[in-house]
Amino acid sequence: MEIYKGNLTGIYAEDVRKLDEILRPDNSFDMIKREMEISGKRITLYYIDGFIKGESMQKLMTHLLSVKDYGDASPAAAGKFAEQSLPAVEVDVSASIDQLILSVMSGCTAFLCEGFGPNALIIDLRTYPARTTEEPENDKVMRGSRDGFVETLIFNTAMIRRRIRDPRLTVRYLNVGTSSRTDIALCYMEHLADPEYVKQLTAKLESLQTDSLVMGHQSLAESMFSHKWYNPFPRIRSTERPDAASAIILEGGIILLCDNSPEGMIFPTSIFHFLQETDDFYFPPLTGTYLRVLRHFIFWMTMILTPLWYLLLRHEAILPSWLSFIIPDDPGSLPIILQLFLTEFALDGLKLASLNTPNVLSNSLSVVGGLLLGDFAVTVGWLSPDVIFYMAFAAIANFTQSSYELGFAFKYLRMLILLLTALFDIWGFILGIILALTLVATNTTFNGKFSYLYPLIPFDGKAFARLFFRLKKR
Numbered sequence: 001m002e003i004y005k006g007n008l009t010g011i012y013a014e015d016v017r018k019l020d021e022i023l024r025p026d027n028s029f030d031m032i033k034r035e036m037e038i039s040g041k042r043i044t045l046y047y048i049d050g051f052i053k054g055e056s057m058q059k060l061m062t063h064l065l066s067v068k069d070y071g072d073a074s075p076a077a078a079g080k081f082a083e084q085s086l087p088a089v090e091v092d093v094s095a096s097i098d099q100l101i102l103s104v105m106s107g108c109t110a111f112l113c114e115g116f117g118p119n120a121l122i123i124d125l126r127t128y129p130a131r132t133t134e135e136p137e138n139d140k141v142m143r144g145s146r147d148g149f150v151e152t153l154i155f156n157t158a159m160i161r162r163r164i165r166d167p168r169l170t171v172r173y174l175n176v177g178t179s180s181r182t183d184i185a186l187c188y189m190e191h192l193a194d195p196e197y198v199k200q201l202t203a204k205l206e207s208l209q210t211d212s213l214v215m216g217h218q219s220l221a222e223s224m225f226s227h228k229w230y231n232p233f234p235r236i237r238s239t240e241r242p243d244a245a246s247a248i249i250l251e252g253g254i255i256l257l258c259d260n261s262p263e264g265m266i267f268p269t270s271i272f273h274f275l276q277e278t279d280d281f282y283f284p285p286l287t288g289t290y291l292r293v294l295r296h297f298i299f300w301m302t303m304i305l306t307p308l309w310y311l312l313l314r315h316e317a318i319l320p321s322w323l324s325f326i327i328p329d330d331p332g333s334l335p336i337i338l339q340l341f342l343t344e345f346a347l348d349g350l351k352l353a354s355l356n357t358p359n360v361l362s363n364s365l366s367v368v369g370g371l372l373l374g375d376f377a378v379t380v381g382w383l384s385p386d387v388i389f390y391m392a393f394a395a396i397a398n399f400t401q402s403s404y405e406l407g408f409a410f411k412y413l414r415m416l417i418l419l420l421t422a423l424f425d426i427w428g429f430i431l432g433i434i435l436a437l438t439l440v441a442t443n444t445t446f447n448g449k450f451s452y453l454y455p456l457i458p459f460d461g462k463a464f465a466r467l468f469f470r471l472k473k474r
Helices: 012-023 054-066 077-085 097-105 153-163 195-206 217-224 242-250 271-275 285-314 321-326 336-355 359-379 385-400 404-441 461-468
Strands: 031-038 041-048 091-094 109-113 120-123 169-176 182-189 237-239 254-258 264-267
Touching: 012 031, 012 041, 012 097, 012 109, 031 054, 041 054, 041 097, 077 091, 077 120, 091 097, 097 109, 097 120, 153 169, 153 182, 153 242, 153 254, 169 195, 182 195, 182 242, 195 254, 217 254, 217 264, 237 242, 242 254, 242 264, 271 285, 271 404, 285 321, 285 336, 285 385, 285 404, 285 461, 336 385, 336 404, 385 404
Parallel strands: none
Antiparallel strands: 031 041, 041 109, 091 120, 109 120, 169 182, 182 254, 237 264, 254 264
């Protein structure tokens, strides 16, 4: 994506004026323009303070003072200077104004000289500010590695390269966003990934028309897919773990990394992939299978538990005696349906309060706040203890998987089924289930020849069995 058209003219003063006009070093204190005259030739360096350590730039300038030959203004002069007189690790020769601007804004140094003719040098001396690669807070494991992706793209690709030492691992660079010019990288195995799918995904990314990706992978996902506000299901699964990303790549999947985002987007994605966890593979097959089956059962129960309980309460007269325990002894002052909705909102309120509370107090606030509110609600007669029990199960069971988006999707569907059950009884319950399945089946994602319900639709027996059981793929 080229924003600034044209190339350098080879006229030093004109080229410097053009870059001054675009980079505006006089208007931004951190945009540095350093001019020098060495061996009778004028040179100009452009770089951003904060991306380059002062020691590195000082060493470069000290070396430049010792160089005697700065070229004869021929087209090959810049390349010859880079080969013979510049001891930097990464140096590129370019005449493109757009590439020079993008490189400077990405943290590199642009080097113009009267003796370089119609070219300039791009010197990579950047050092990005970055946090340590500690274990992701939202994707922890009981066993396994303790490193995680960070906000710097090159660090993330290096963590994958450390695990996959195969030259067939391909990391394809792309640039997206007319303002943010965000770096993204497609990571896949050349011999395992579907080449047609890689081609389609690359074409999709290159054709994106968006101003910026300041919100990282979320901005990228919203740019890639048409907006359907009524479908709450997440379109892309992500991971913050380089070991999980590497395993997906070795299974023929594709990981899309976005600069400034500590997450890798997984392609292709189906709803069943959200219910797989890294711990499943760090334990023996029997234990991994048990955890996976248990996770599926508990999480799917969160969608229908409270609507099913409410439906049975409406028909308590025909319930068998062994189900009499579900009938509350103290139903509370408010209607059960209203209690269930109030508890849904109260739980979300506690989550928001905990999220915005300092870390020192967040755990105590969520626990004490939940206990106090629940106890007072029962004491004053607002809520039934049975309502608190069933809603507490749904809230806790939601954390059996790590995707907040999928958790909220199931929450919305649970509330929809509950509302339809209250309005139309058993037919409303059935209609809610059908609507939920329809939303899953019609969710739009970039899956190529697979659907969001793969391997159920189209059906793949072995792949479907692997969703629940730890089986060898080959």
